Amino acid sequence: MKAKKIILISWLLLITGCSSYVRETHEDLMQTKNDIQLQGNFTSSEDQNLVFVHEKWWSNYNDPDLNKLMEIALNSNADLKVAEFNIQAASAAIDAAEHSAFQMGLYAGASVHGTSKPYTKSKAVSKSISIPGGPTLTSTLLPEDALAGETAYAAGAGISANYNFDFYDKYENLTKEQRYLAESAKFHSKLVELNITTNIAKLYGYYIYLQGEKINLHKKLAILTSIQDKVRARVEFGGGEEEDLLIIQNKILTLKRYINLNDFQKESTAEIIYSLSSYKNRDRVEKILKNAEVSRLMEQEFIIPNKISSDVIVNRPDVQYYLMMIKSQKAKLKSLKSDFYPQVSIGGDVGYRGVGLDNSFKDFSSLMWSFGPKVYLPVFNLSGIKANYKIAGIQVNVFIADYNKTINNSIQDINTKLSSAKISKINYINLDHIEKNEGKIYKNSNFKFKIGSISEYENLKDHYIYLDSSLYKTQQAYKLYSDQIDLINSLGGVYKSREQ
Numbered sequence: 181m182k183a184k185k186i187i188l189i190s191w192l193l194l195i196t197g198c199s200s201y202v203r204e205t206h207e208d209l210m211q212t213k214n215d216i217q218l219q220g221n222f223t224s225s226e227d228q229n230l231v232f233v234h235e236k237w238w239s240n241y242n243d244p245d246l247n248k249l250m251e252i253a254l255n256s257n258a259d260l261k262v263a264e265f266n267i268q269a270a271s272a273a274i275d276a277a278e279h280s281a282f283q284m285g286l287y288a289g290a291s292v293h294g295t296s297k298p299y300t301k302s303k304a305v306s307k308s309i310s311i312p313g314g315p316t317l318t319s320t321l322l323p324e325d326a327l328a329g330e331t332a333y334a335a336g337a338g339i340s341a342n343y344n345f346d347f348y349d350k351y352e353n354l355t356k357e358q359r360y361l362a363e364s365a366k367f368h369s370k371l372v373e374l375n376i377t378t379n380i381a382k383l384y385g386y387y388i389y390l391q392g393e394k395i396n397l398h399k400k401l402a403i404l405t406s407i408q409d410k411v412r413a414r415v416e417f418g419g420g421e422e423e424d425l426l427i428i429q430n431k432i433l434t435l436k437r438y439i440n441l442n443d444f445q446k447e448s449t450a451e452i453i454y455s456l457s458s459y460k461n462r463d464r465v466e467k468i469l470k471n472a473e474v475s476r477l478m479e480q481e482f483i484i485p486n487k488i489s490s491d492v493i494v495n496r497p498d499v500q501y502y503l504m505m506i507k508s509q510k511a512k513l514k515s516l517k518s519d520f521y522p523q524v525s526i527g528g529d530v531g532y533r534g535v536g537l538d539n540s541f542k543d544f545s546s547l548m549w550s551f552g553p554k555v556y557l558p559v560f561n562l563s564g565i566k567a568n569y570k571i572a573g574i575q576v577n578v579f580i581a582d583y584n585k586t587i588n589n590s591i592q593d594i595n596t597k598l599s600s601a602k603i604s605k606i607n608y609i610n611l612d613h614i615e616k617n618e619g620k621i622y623k624n625s626n627f628k629f630k631i632g633s634i635s636e637y638e639n640l641k642d643h644y645i646y647l648d649s650s651l652y653k654t655q656q657a658y659k660l661y662s663d664q665i666d667l668i669n670s671l672g673g674v675y676k677s678r679e680q
Contacts (some may be wrong), residue, residue: 182269205573208580210506211587214346216490221595223487231600231674232492234370237674238381241480244470249457252465253380256458260376263369274355315574336548338531345525346554350518353511355537364501370672371497376456378669382662383453386471390446395473396651397439403644404432410637478661483675484601492588496672502583509579513572519565523556590670597667604660611653618649 216222233240238250345350381610408428414420451467493499528551558565625642628634641670668674 193393194425199670205576207560207573208577208578208584213490213494214586216493216591221488221598222490222493222591229678230483231678232489232671232673234495234673234674237668238377240482240674240676241477243477243480245475246381246477247385247469249380249453249465249468249668252461253376253457254373255673257456258375258458259372259631260369263365263372263484267362267365267369270365273363274358276563286605290667327571336531338529338548340527340529342527344523350515350523353515353518356511357508360504360511364504364508367497367501367504371501374497374672378665380453380456381668382665383449383456383657384469384472385478385661385665386450387446387453388467388475388477389476389654390442391472392654393651394439394442394446396647396654397435400647401432401439403640403647404428404435405639407640407644408432410640420663439464454477478657482660482664482669483677484598484605484664485675488594488598490547491596492671492673493587496586496590496652499583499590501587506576506579506583509576511574513569513576516565516572519558519569520562522558525556526551526553528552549650593670597663597670601660601663601667604656604663605670607657608653610662611649611656615646615649615653620644622646 237249238246327405408425409419411425411428415422415425450465453469456464528549530547530549532547622642624643625634625639627638629639
Protein backbone atom coordinates (compact mmCIF):
# COMPACT_ATOMS: atom_id res chain seq x y z
CA MET A 181 0.00 0.00 0.00
CA LYS A 182 2.88 2.35 0.87
CA ALA A 183 4.53 1.62 -2.47
CA LYS A 184 1.36 2.68 -4.35
CA LYS A 185 1.21 5.95 -2.39
CA ILE A 186 4.86 6.67 -3.13
CA ILE A 187 4.32 6.04 -6.86
CA LEU A 188 1.19 8.25 -6.93
CA ILE A 189 2.90 11.11 -5.06
CA SER A 190 5.95 10.87 -7.32
CA TRP A 191 3.73 10.95 -10.40
CA LEU A 192 1.87 14.04 -9.17
CA LEU A 193 5.15 15.78 -8.41
CA LEU A 194 6.41 14.98 -11.91
CA ILE A 195 3.26 16.39 -13.52
CA THR A 196 3.37 19.51 -11.34
CA GLY A 197 7.02 20.06 -12.11
CA CYS A 198 6.55 19.64 -15.85
CA SER A 199 3.46 21.87 -15.96
CA SER A 200 5.44 24.73 -14.45
CA TYR A 201 7.38 24.91 -17.72
CA VAL A 202 4.24 25.42 -19.83
CA ARG A 203 3.79 29.08 -20.75
CA GLU A 204 0.37 30.41 -21.70
CA THR A 205 0.17 31.63 -25.28
CA HIS A 206 -1.50 34.88 -26.32
CA GLU A 207 -4.26 34.52 -28.89
CA ASP A 208 -5.35 37.53 -30.96
CA LEU A 209 -9.02 38.39 -31.43
CA MET A 210 -10.88 37.21 -34.50
CA GLN A 211 -13.44 39.29 -36.36
CA THR A 212 -17.02 38.16 -35.88
CA LYS A 213 -20.27 38.55 -37.82
CA ASN A 214 -21.15 41.50 -35.56
CA ASP A 215 -18.03 43.31 -36.76
CA ILE A 216 -19.05 42.68 -40.38
CA GLN A 217 -22.57 44.01 -39.79
CA LEU A 218 -21.13 47.43 -38.92
CA GLN A 219 -20.40 47.89 -42.63
CA GLY A 220 -23.02 49.69 -44.71
CA ASN A 221 -23.83 46.96 -47.24
CA PHE A 222 -24.19 44.11 -44.74
CA THR A 223 -26.97 42.79 -42.56
CA SER A 224 -27.35 40.02 -39.97
CA SER A 225 -30.07 38.08 -41.80
CA GLU A 226 -30.93 36.97 -45.31
CA ASP A 227 -33.60 38.70 -47.39
CA GLN A 228 -36.78 36.69 -46.87
CA ASN A 229 -37.44 36.67 -50.63
CA LEU A 230 -33.94 35.56 -51.65
CA VAL A 231 -31.91 32.39 -51.28
CA PHE A 232 -28.12 32.28 -51.48
CA VAL A 233 -26.72 29.34 -53.47
CA HIS A 234 -23.09 28.14 -53.41
CA GLU A 235 -23.25 25.10 -55.65
CA LYS A 236 -23.50 25.34 -59.46
CA TRP A 237 -24.24 29.07 -59.39
CA TRP A 238 -23.98 29.22 -63.22
CA SER A 239 -27.22 27.24 -63.57
CA ASN A 240 -28.94 30.52 -62.63
CA TYR A 241 -28.35 31.69 -66.22
CA ASN A 242 -30.29 28.77 -67.77
CA ASP A 243 -27.80 28.52 -70.62
CA PRO A 244 -27.27 24.93 -71.89
CA ASP A 245 -23.99 25.79 -73.62
CA LEU A 246 -22.57 27.42 -70.49
CA ASN A 247 -23.59 24.35 -68.48
CA LYS A 248 -21.78 22.06 -70.94
CA LEU A 249 -18.70 24.27 -70.86
CA MET A 250 -18.63 24.16 -67.05
CA GLU A 251 -19.01 20.39 -67.04
CA ILE A 252 -16.05 19.99 -69.39
CA ALA A 253 -13.86 22.36 -67.37
CA LEU A 254 -14.71 20.82 -63.98
CA ASN A 255 -13.93 17.33 -65.25
CA SER A 256 -10.67 18.23 -66.99
CA ASN A 257 -8.99 21.21 -65.32
CA ALA A 258 -5.53 20.35 -63.99
CA ASP A 259 -5.70 22.71 -60.99
CA LEU A 260 -8.90 21.05 -59.82
CA LYS A 261 -7.31 17.60 -60.15
CA VAL A 262 -4.37 18.74 -58.00
CA ALA A 263 -6.81 20.10 -55.41
CA GLU A 264 -8.65 16.75 -55.39
CA PHE A 265 -5.38 14.86 -54.84
CA ASN A 266 -4.58 17.18 -51.92
CA ILE A 267 -7.95 16.30 -50.37
CA GLN A 268 -7.19 12.58 -50.75
CA ALA A 269 -3.75 13.02 -49.19
CA ALA A 270 -5.22 14.97 -46.27
CA SER A 271 -7.83 12.25 -45.70
CA ALA A 272 -5.11 9.60 -45.66
CA ALA A 273 -3.20 11.62 -43.07
CA ILE A 274 -6.23 11.40 -40.74
CA ASP A 275 -5.96 7.59 -40.68
CA ALA A 276 -2.24 7.81 -39.96
CA ALA A 277 -2.84 10.22 -37.06
CA GLU A 278 -5.61 8.06 -35.57
CA HIS A 279 -3.28 5.07 -35.31
CA SER A 280 -0.10 6.89 -34.34
CA ALA A 281 -0.38 5.87 -30.66
CA PHE A 282 -0.02 2.17 -31.53
CA GLN A 283 3.06 0.89 -33.29
CA MET A 284 3.58 -2.72 -34.25
CA GLY A 285 5.77 -4.51 -36.72
CA LEU A 286 7.92 -7.47 -37.58
CA TYR A 287 11.61 -7.42 -36.94
CA ALA A 288 14.57 -9.58 -37.81
CA GLY A 289 18.21 -9.22 -36.96
CA ALA A 290 21.57 -10.92 -36.77
CA SER A 291 24.83 -10.32 -34.94
CA VAL A 292 28.35 -11.70 -35.09
CA HIS A 293 30.42 -12.28 -31.94
CA GLY A 294 34.11 -13.16 -32.21
CA THR A 295 36.30 -14.65 -29.46
CA SER A 296 40.08 -14.85 -29.34
CA LYS A 297 42.49 -16.88 -27.20
CA PRO A 298 44.15 -14.00 -25.25
CA TYR A 299 40.78 -12.92 -23.88
CA THR A 300 38.59 -15.99 -23.92
CA LYS A 301 39.41 -18.97 -21.81
CA SER A 302 37.46 -22.17 -21.65
CA LYS A 303 37.91 -25.23 -19.53
CA ALA A 304 38.48 -28.66 -20.98
CA VAL A 305 35.41 -30.83 -21.27
CA SER A 306 36.11 -34.39 -20.19
CA LYS A 307 34.11 -37.54 -19.82
CA SER A 308 34.94 -40.17 -17.15
CA ILE A 309 34.08 -43.85 -17.42
CA SER A 310 34.29 -46.06 -14.35
CA ILE A 311 35.01 -49.74 -14.88
CA PRO A 312 33.52 -51.93 -12.14
CA GLY A 313 36.29 -53.38 -10.11
CA GLY A 314 38.78 -51.50 -12.19
CA PRO A 315 40.23 -48.03 -12.82
CA THR A 316 38.36 -44.92 -13.90
CA LEU A 317 39.12 -43.87 -17.47
CA THR A 318 39.03 -40.15 -18.43
CA SER A 319 38.48 -39.01 -22.02
CA THR A 320 38.91 -35.34 -23.12
CA LEU A 321 36.02 -34.30 -25.37
CA LEU A 322 37.00 -30.62 -25.73
CA PRO A 323 40.53 -29.44 -24.97
CA GLU A 324 41.20 -26.34 -22.88
CA ASP A 325 40.77 -23.07 -24.88
CA ALA A 326 39.46 -25.02 -27.85
CA LEU A 327 36.84 -22.30 -28.57
CA ALA A 328 39.22 -19.34 -28.18
CA GLY A 329 39.21 -17.25 -31.36
CA GLU A 330 36.20 -19.04 -32.81
CA THR A 331 33.25 -17.02 -34.14
CA ALA A 332 29.81 -17.36 -32.64
CA TYR A 333 26.70 -16.34 -34.59
CA ALA A 334 23.29 -15.23 -33.30
CA ALA A 335 20.12 -14.37 -35.20
CA GLY A 336 16.53 -13.59 -34.32
CA ALA A 337 13.11 -12.95 -35.79
CA GLY A 338 9.86 -11.93 -34.19
CA ILE A 339 7.19 -9.30 -33.69
CA SER A 340 7.31 -6.11 -31.64
CA ALA A 341 4.49 -3.80 -30.47
CA ASN A 342 4.29 -0.54 -28.56
CA TYR A 343 1.33 1.50 -27.33
CA ASN A 344 1.55 5.09 -26.05
CA PHE A 345 -1.09 6.04 -23.52
CA ASP A 346 -2.87 9.25 -24.52
CA PHE A 347 -3.28 10.71 -21.03
CA TYR A 348 -3.03 14.32 -22.29
CA ASP A 349 -4.95 13.92 -25.58
CA LYS A 350 -1.81 14.27 -27.67
CA TYR A 351 -2.85 11.79 -30.34
CA GLU A 352 -6.48 12.87 -30.23
CA ASN A 353 -5.40 16.43 -31.00
CA LEU A 354 -3.04 15.24 -33.74
CA THR A 355 -6.04 13.54 -35.33
CA LYS A 356 -8.10 16.74 -34.99
CA GLU A 357 -5.27 18.68 -36.61
CA GLN A 358 -5.35 16.42 -39.66
CA ARG A 359 -9.15 16.53 -39.86
CA TYR A 360 -9.15 20.32 -39.93
CA LEU A 361 -6.37 20.27 -42.52
CA ALA A 362 -8.52 17.93 -44.63
CA GLU A 363 -11.42 20.39 -44.31
CA SER A 364 -9.14 23.28 -45.29
CA ALA A 365 -8.11 21.30 -48.39
CA LYS A 366 -11.78 20.96 -49.34
CA PHE A 367 -12.37 24.69 -48.99
CA HIS A 368 -9.23 25.40 -51.01
CA SER A 369 -10.63 23.12 -53.71
CA LYS A 370 -13.92 25.07 -53.63
CA LEU A 371 -11.97 28.31 -54.00
CA VAL A 372 -10.09 26.91 -57.01
CA GLU A 373 -13.40 25.74 -58.50
CA LEU A 374 -14.99 29.16 -57.93
CA ASN A 375 -12.11 30.97 -59.63
CA ILE A 376 -12.12 28.59 -62.60
CA THR A 377 -15.90 28.68 -63.13
CA THR A 378 -16.09 32.47 -62.87
CA ASN A 379 -13.19 32.79 -65.31
CA ILE A 380 -14.86 30.40 -67.74
CA ALA A 381 -18.14 32.34 -67.46
CA LYS A 382 -16.45 35.70 -68.08
CA LEU A 383 -14.43 34.37 -71.01
CA TYR A 384 -17.49 32.74 -72.57
CA GLY A 385 -19.48 35.96 -72.13
CA TYR A 386 -16.63 37.95 -73.66
CA TYR A 387 -16.54 35.58 -76.64
CA ILE A 388 -20.27 36.10 -77.11
CA TYR A 389 -19.76 39.86 -76.95
CA LEU A 390 -16.95 39.68 -79.53
CA GLN A 391 -19.22 37.75 -81.89
CA GLY A 392 -21.85 40.48 -81.60
CA GLU A 393 -19.23 43.19 -81.97
CA LYS A 394 -17.91 41.53 -85.14
CA ILE A 395 -21.37 41.55 -86.73
CA ASN A 396 -21.86 45.19 -85.77
CA LEU A 397 -18.44 46.25 -87.09
CA HIS A 398 -18.99 44.57 -90.46
CA LYS A 399 -22.39 46.29 -90.79
CA LYS A 400 -20.73 49.64 -90.04
CA LEU A 401 -17.99 48.86 -92.55
CA ALA A 402 -20.61 48.20 -95.22
CA ILE A 403 -22.31 51.53 -94.44
CA LEU A 404 -19.01 53.45 -94.50
CA THR A 405 -18.11 51.82 -97.81
CA SER A 406 -21.47 52.96 -99.27
CA ILE A 407 -20.94 56.47 -97.86
CA GLN A 408 -17.43 56.50 -99.34
CA ASP A 409 -18.81 55.67 -102.78
CA LYS A 410 -21.33 58.49 -102.55
CA VAL A 411 -18.75 61.01 -101.29
CA ARG A 412 -16.33 59.99 -104.06
CA ALA A 413 -19.07 60.49 -106.64
CA ARG A 414 -19.75 63.97 -105.26
CA VAL A 415 -16.07 64.87 -105.39
CA GLU A 416 -15.77 63.61 -108.98
CA PHE A 417 -18.77 65.71 -110.01
CA GLY A 418 -17.46 68.71 -108.12
CA GLY A 419 -20.17 68.68 -105.47
CA GLY A 420 -17.95 67.73 -102.55
CA GLU A 421 -14.59 68.35 -100.89
CA GLU A 422 -11.70 65.89 -101.08
CA GLU A 423 -11.23 66.26 -97.31
CA ASP A 424 -14.66 64.64 -96.80
CA LEU A 425 -13.50 61.61 -98.74
CA LEU A 426 -10.25 61.39 -96.75
CA ILE A 427 -12.16 61.52 -93.46
CA ILE A 428 -14.38 58.64 -94.55
CA GLN A 429 -11.37 56.63 -95.73
CA ASN A 430 -9.65 57.14 -92.34
CA LYS A 431 -12.79 55.93 -90.57
CA ILE A 432 -12.81 52.83 -92.77
CA LEU A 433 -9.14 52.12 -91.99
CA THR A 434 -9.79 52.59 -88.25
CA LEU A 435 -12.79 50.30 -88.45
CA LYS A 436 -10.75 47.61 -90.21
CA ARG A 437 -8.18 47.86 -87.43
CA TYR A 438 -10.94 47.21 -84.89
CA ILE A 439 -12.12 44.23 -86.94
CA ASN A 440 -8.60 42.77 -86.97
CA LEU A 441 -8.32 43.37 -83.22
CA ASN A 442 -11.68 41.66 -82.77
CA ASP A 443 -10.40 38.59 -84.64
CA PHE A 444 -7.29 38.45 -82.46
CA GLN A 445 -9.27 38.84 -79.23
CA LYS A 446 -11.63 36.05 -80.28
CA GLU A 447 -8.72 33.70 -80.98
CA SER A 448 -6.90 34.53 -77.74
CA THR A 449 -10.11 34.21 -75.69
CA ALA A 450 -10.83 30.83 -77.24
CA GLU A 451 -7.26 29.68 -76.48
CA ILE A 452 -7.67 30.54 -72.79
CA ILE A 453 -10.95 28.61 -72.67
CA TYR A 454 -9.24 25.62 -74.34
CA SER A 455 -6.48 25.80 -71.74
CA LEU A 456 -8.83 25.96 -68.75
CA SER A 457 -10.93 23.07 -70.07
CA SER A 458 -7.92 21.05 -71.34
CA TYR A 459 -6.89 21.01 -74.98
CA LYS A 460 -8.01 17.41 -75.35
CA ASN A 461 -11.61 18.77 -75.29
CA ARG A 462 -10.92 21.41 -77.94
CA ASP A 463 -13.36 19.96 -80.49
CA ARG A 464 -16.20 19.89 -77.95
CA VAL A 465 -15.47 23.46 -76.85
CA GLU A 466 -15.31 24.71 -80.45
CA LYS A 467 -18.84 23.38 -81.06
CA ILE A 468 -20.06 25.32 -78.05
CA LEU A 469 -18.33 28.53 -79.15
CA LYS A 470 -19.94 28.29 -82.59
CA ASN A 471 -23.30 28.84 -80.92
CA ALA A 472 -22.07 32.09 -79.36
CA GLU A 473 -23.52 34.13 -82.22
CA VAL A 474 -27.09 33.19 -81.26
CA SER A 475 -26.56 33.05 -77.48
CA ARG A 476 -28.81 35.11 -75.23
CA LEU A 477 -26.66 34.60 -72.13
CA MET A 478 -26.18 38.29 -71.34
CA GLU A 479 -29.88 38.98 -71.63
CA GLN A 480 -30.65 36.82 -68.56
CA GLU A 481 -32.06 38.61 -65.53
CA PHE A 482 -29.70 38.71 -62.56
CA ILE A 483 -30.58 39.64 -58.99
CA ILE A 484 -28.33 42.28 -57.45
CA PRO A 485 -29.28 42.51 -53.74
CA ASN A 486 -29.34 45.75 -51.81
CA LYS A 487 -27.88 44.14 -48.69
CA ILE A 488 -25.53 41.19 -48.23
CA SER A 489 -25.90 38.82 -45.28
CA SER A 490 -22.84 38.64 -43.02
CA ASP A 491 -23.14 34.84 -43.26
CA VAL A 492 -22.08 35.13 -46.89
CA ILE A 493 -18.67 36.48 -45.90
CA VAL A 494 -18.20 33.98 -43.08
CA ASN A 495 -18.95 31.11 -45.47
CA ARG A 496 -16.69 32.27 -48.29
CA PRO A 497 -14.25 29.47 -49.26
CA ASP A 498 -11.15 31.55 -48.50
CA VAL A 499 -12.50 32.65 -45.09
CA GLN A 500 -13.46 29.08 -44.19
CA TYR A 501 -10.03 27.90 -45.34
CA TYR A 502 -8.25 30.12 -42.82
CA LEU A 503 -10.79 29.24 -40.13
CA MET A 504 -9.93 25.55 -40.59
CA MET A 505 -6.21 26.38 -40.53
CA ILE A 506 -6.69 28.20 -37.21
CA LYS A 507 -8.54 25.23 -35.71
CA SER A 508 -5.88 22.87 -37.03
CA GLN A 509 -3.07 24.92 -35.53
CA LYS A 510 -4.85 25.14 -32.18
CA ALA A 511 -5.16 21.36 -32.12
CA LYS A 512 -1.46 21.08 -32.93
CA LEU A 513 -0.68 23.49 -30.08
CA LYS A 514 -2.61 21.29 -27.64
CA SER A 515 -0.75 18.20 -28.84
CA LEU A 516 2.59 19.96 -28.35
CA LYS A 517 1.54 21.02 -24.85
CA SER A 518 1.37 17.35 -23.83
CA ASP A 519 5.09 17.03 -24.60
CA PHE A 520 5.82 18.91 -21.34
CA TYR A 521 4.39 16.01 -19.35
CA PRO A 522 5.66 12.45 -18.80
CA GLN A 523 4.81 10.07 -21.61
CA VAL A 524 3.86 6.53 -20.67
CA SER A 525 3.90 3.60 -23.04
CA ILE A 526 3.70 -0.14 -22.76
CA GLY A 527 5.12 -2.64 -25.17
CA GLY A 528 7.11 -5.76 -25.75
CA ASP A 529 8.31 -8.26 -28.26
CA VAL A 530 8.27 -11.98 -28.75
CA GLY A 531 10.41 -14.07 -31.08
CA TYR A 532 12.94 -16.80 -31.56
CA ARG A 533 16.72 -16.74 -31.29
CA GLY A 534 19.33 -18.99 -32.83
CA VAL A 535 22.98 -19.28 -31.77
CA GLY A 536 25.70 -21.36 -33.47
CA LEU A 537 29.30 -21.68 -34.50
CA ASP A 538 30.53 -21.47 -38.08
CA ASN A 539 27.25 -19.93 -39.24
CA SER A 540 25.24 -23.01 -38.28
CA PHE A 541 21.81 -21.42 -37.71
CA LYS A 542 19.90 -24.64 -37.43
CA ASP A 543 18.28 -24.33 -34.05
CA PHE A 544 15.66 -21.57 -33.59
CA SER A 545 13.93 -23.29 -30.71
CA SER A 546 14.79 -20.62 -28.13
CA LEU A 547 11.67 -18.53 -27.45
CA MET A 548 12.46 -15.10 -26.04
CA TRP A 549 10.04 -12.32 -25.04
CA SER A 550 9.86 -9.06 -23.16
CA PHE A 551 6.97 -6.94 -21.87
CA GLY A 552 6.68 -3.88 -19.69
CA PRO A 553 5.94 -0.16 -19.33
CA LYS A 554 8.16 2.77 -20.25
CA VAL A 555 8.12 6.33 -18.89
CA TYR A 556 9.66 9.18 -20.86
CA LEU A 557 10.50 12.36 -18.91
CA PRO A 558 11.18 15.50 -21.01
CA VAL A 559 13.99 16.63 -18.70
CA PHE A 560 16.81 17.14 -21.17
CA ASN A 561 14.68 18.22 -24.14
CA LEU A 562 12.69 21.06 -22.56
CA SER A 563 14.39 23.77 -24.63
CA GLY A 564 13.31 22.10 -27.88
CA ILE A 565 9.79 21.45 -26.58
CA LYS A 566 9.46 25.08 -25.45
CA ALA A 567 10.64 26.34 -28.84
CA ASN A 568 8.19 24.14 -30.76
CA TYR A 569 5.34 25.17 -28.46
CA LYS A 570 6.17 28.87 -28.83
CA ILE A 571 6.40 28.62 -32.62
CA ALA A 572 3.04 26.83 -32.78
CA GLY A 573 1.45 29.57 -30.65
CA ILE A 574 2.85 32.25 -32.96
CA GLN A 575 1.57 30.34 -36.00
CA VAL A 576 -1.95 30.41 -34.53
CA ASN A 577 -1.82 34.21 -34.51
CA VAL A 578 -0.39 34.22 -38.04
CA PHE A 579 -3.46 32.33 -39.26
CA ILE A 580 -5.75 34.60 -37.21
CA ALA A 581 -4.12 37.61 -38.88
CA ASP A 582 -4.66 35.99 -42.29
CA TYR A 583 -8.27 35.28 -41.33
CA ASN A 584 -8.91 38.90 -40.26
CA LYS A 585 -7.13 40.18 -43.36
CA THR A 586 -9.29 37.95 -45.56
CA ILE A 587 -12.43 39.25 -43.82
CA ASN A 588 -11.35 42.86 -44.42
CA ASN A 589 -10.46 42.17 -48.04
CA SER A 590 -13.78 40.39 -48.51
CA ILE A 591 -15.72 43.38 -47.18
CA GLN A 592 -13.82 45.74 -49.47
CA ASP A 593 -14.13 43.37 -52.43
CA ILE A 594 -17.88 42.84 -52.00
CA ASN A 595 -18.57 46.55 -51.43
CA THR A 596 -16.65 47.43 -54.60
CA LYS A 597 -18.17 44.69 -56.74
CA LEU A 598 -21.69 45.34 -55.46
CA SER A 599 -21.46 49.07 -56.20
CA SER A 600 -19.96 48.42 -59.64
CA ALA A 601 -22.75 45.96 -60.53
CA LYS A 602 -25.45 48.41 -59.40
CA ILE A 603 -23.96 51.27 -61.42
CA SER A 604 -23.50 49.02 -64.46
CA LYS A 605 -27.16 48.05 -64.28
CA ILE A 606 -28.22 51.72 -64.18
CA ASN A 607 -25.94 52.53 -67.12
CA TYR A 608 -27.28 49.57 -69.08
CA ILE A 609 -30.85 50.72 -68.52
CA ASN A 610 -29.92 54.23 -69.74
CA LEU A 611 -28.13 52.90 -72.82
CA ASP A 612 -31.05 50.60 -73.52
CA HIS A 613 -33.34 53.65 -73.61
CA ILE A 614 -30.87 55.51 -75.84
CA GLU A 615 -30.64 52.52 -78.21
CA LYS A 616 -34.42 52.31 -78.41
CA ASN A 617 -34.64 56.05 -79.16
CA GLU A 618 -31.99 55.74 -81.85
CA GLY A 619 -33.90 52.78 -83.24
CA LYS A 620 -37.02 54.96 -83.57
CA ILE A 621 -34.98 57.71 -85.24
CA TYR A 622 -33.56 55.21 -87.71
CA LYS A 623 -37.02 53.80 -88.38
CA ASN A 624 -38.32 57.32 -89.10
CA SER A 625 -35.26 57.89 -91.29
CA ASN A 626 -36.17 54.83 -93.36
CA PHE A 627 -39.68 56.18 -93.80
CA LYS A 628 -38.40 59.60 -94.81
CA PHE A 629 -35.97 58.06 -97.27
CA LYS A 630 -38.77 55.95 -98.70
CA ILE A 631 -40.96 58.98 -99.32
CA GLY A 632 -38.00 60.93 -100.65
CA SER A 633 -37.78 63.62 -97.97
CA ILE A 634 -34.13 62.75 -97.15
CA SER A 635 -31.25 61.42 -99.23
CA GLU A 636 -29.75 57.96 -99.05
CA TYR A 637 -26.58 59.55 -97.65
CA GLU A 638 -28.50 60.94 -94.65
CA ASN A 639 -30.30 57.62 -94.20
CA LEU A 640 -26.94 55.80 -94.11
CA LYS A 641 -25.65 58.24 -91.48
CA ASP A 642 -28.72 57.59 -89.31
CA HIS A 643 -28.16 53.84 -89.69
CA TYR A 644 -24.51 54.25 -88.66
CA ILE A 645 -25.49 56.24 -85.56
CA TYR A 646 -28.01 53.54 -84.62
CA LEU A 647 -25.34 50.83 -84.97
CA ASP A 648 -23.02 52.91 -82.77
CA SER A 649 -25.74 53.12 -80.14
CA SER A 650 -26.43 49.39 -80.45
CA LEU A 651 -22.72 48.61 -79.96
CA TYR A 652 -22.54 50.83 -76.87
CA LYS A 653 -25.48 48.93 -75.42
CA THR A 654 -23.82 45.58 -76.20
CA GLN A 655 -20.60 46.76 -74.57
CA GLN A 656 -22.50 47.84 -71.48
CA ALA A 657 -24.39 44.53 -71.46
CA TYR A 658 -21.08 42.70 -71.25
CA LYS A 659 -19.85 45.17 -68.60
CA LEU A 660 -22.93 44.39 -66.52
CA TYR A 661 -22.51 40.66 -67.09
CA SER A 662 -18.80 40.83 -66.18
CA ASP A 663 -19.57 42.81 -63.01
CA GLN A 664 -22.18 40.24 -62.08
CA ILE A 665 -19.63 37.43 -62.41
CA ASP A 666 -17.13 39.45 -60.33
CA LEU A 667 -19.79 39.87 -57.66
CA ILE A 668 -20.47 36.12 -57.72
CA ASN A 669 -16.75 35.49 -57.28
CA SER A 670 -16.57 37.85 -54.31
CA LEU A 671 -19.69 36.36 -52.68
CA GLY A 672 -18.83 32.74 -53.40
CA GLY A 673 -22.26 32.12 -54.89
CA VAL A 674 -25.39 33.75 -56.29
CA TYR A 675 -28.70 35.08 -54.99
CA LYS A 676 -31.87 33.54 -56.36
CA SER A 677 -35.51 34.29 -55.70
CA ARG A 678 -37.40 31.61 -53.81
CA GLU A 679 -39.49 31.01 -56.94
CA GLN A 680 -36.32 30.21 -58.90
